[in-house]
Amino acid sequence: MTPVEMLTLHHLRKTPTRLAILKYLQTAPFPQSENDIHKKMQDSYDRITFYRTIQTLMESGIIHRIVADNTTVRYALNHCTSALNEQDADHVHFFCTKCGKVECMEEVAVQPYQLPDGYKKEECNVVVKGLCNECAKKNSAEK
């Protein structure tokens, strides 16, 4: 699905900032930070607009925010954004403590946790921290 189609589907206006962010996230191999997006957009970037755009895109379910750490936030397209109308399955996120990379592990599904009586579940976020394959390889080569 193209960024224009994503916005059309959700009855959102096709503004430059929204299109720029969606295009960038679509080409990015991993979830991206505000700073990544900022650098990509250069002068056309405004922080306030960014936060509001992110908010809008999240509310529509086009993207999701990954909070890997108290200082590490990333954004990624929802998978259902490419497969129309399909609900995103909750997936595990991986955070490399060495290089800082965050990954959406679409293939690792989140377990359905059973909460105590009376609690109402809405969403479940799983972040696994460790070394990504590249950093793990470098690490074992070093010693």
Added chain:
Amino acid sequence: MTPVEMLTLHHLRKTPTRLAILKYLQTAPFPQSENDIHKKMQDSYDRITFYRTIQTLMESGIIHRIVADNTTVRYALNHCTSALNEQDADHVHFFCTKCGKVECMEEVAVQPYQLPDGYKKEECNVVVKGLCNECAKKNSAEK
């Protein structure tokens, strides 16, 4: 275990800030925010010291930080802090989207997720969002 014993066990100096934070977390029924701790400590509170203390206590494994949200951070004693030398089992954290309360669900264990080859797992954080029993009750009473 008393706060003094916790610090002794980890060869940390028994300073007023450390003791105050540990005492407060020990009596708190839920994980607490920086602001909660600040209010409790009043004048004896200094933000820089707070951050450094938290860092030290986390590195020693006395407390853990729960990042429920990009704007919601809480701190809680590790369970092993009361049961000497016992490794804390990773547990699920619950975040109430209505009242903002965070809970450690010690009784809900984290599933061991299988990562792709080459990745090295270090830690796994699970945050379930939804309504806590109190807010869920209020919610159904309202309608």
Added chain:
DNA sequence: TTTATATATGAAACAATGTTGCAAATGTAG
């Protein structure tokens, strides 16, 4: 194509969160 208008933007100003360097204070081993 033009116009009306609801929506989105961007500036200013602020609030909250987190970090670093350094001199002074303090906990503790001896």
Added chain:
DNA sequence: CTACATTTGCAACATTGTTTCATATATAAA
């Protein structure tokens, strides 16, 4: 009680997130 490594607290800064409001713009309708 003293020596000294550790910890504190201040100043100064960096990053992240929010609110208000006037201006600009995307789009539906004429």
